Amino acid sequence: MQPKTDILSEEDKLYAEAMLEHDEYHGFFDNAELLHDYQFDPQNETNPFLHVTLQVIIENQLRDEKPPKELVRFYDSMAVKGLSHHMIIHCIVMVFSPPFLECWYHHKPFNKKWYRRLLKKHAGWEPEDIQASMSLELQKLFGE
DSSP states (O other): OOOOOTTSOHHHHHHHHHHHTOGGGHHHHHTGGGGTTOOOOTTTOOOHHHHHHHHHHHHHHHHSSSOOHHHHHHHHHHHHTTOOHHHHHHHHHHHHHHHHHHHHHHTOOOOHHHHHHHHHHHTTOOHHHHHHHHHHHHHHHHTO
16 A cells, blocks of 8 residues: 555655655665764665655656756657656666766756756666766766
């Protein structure tokens, strides 16, 4: 039985839906108060709270009255390949991550042009190829 989400705000519904899509993280979500000081190791662990937040950011971009055309084209190119909505969101999160992490770690404004270039370049790619390409972007960004 699915939890009732109709009493939530639209934003909270997006978070609840994203959380429900990830059974592997339910233990983290159920014990969030115990993890408030825990630092996830980005090299070896996925931060489930950040993961869900990034998904919601992308969902909000897609629901915007005028989303970036590159985002819509990327989404459509992946849908044509038969990917599920959830997998497409994950692919967009991968593309969003380098500009987002540059903003976060280097305290720079979000680079919309870079994000749009990455969306345009990777539209229609296989998810594993996007992941490999974004790993290279992150290596360049962090000098690893």
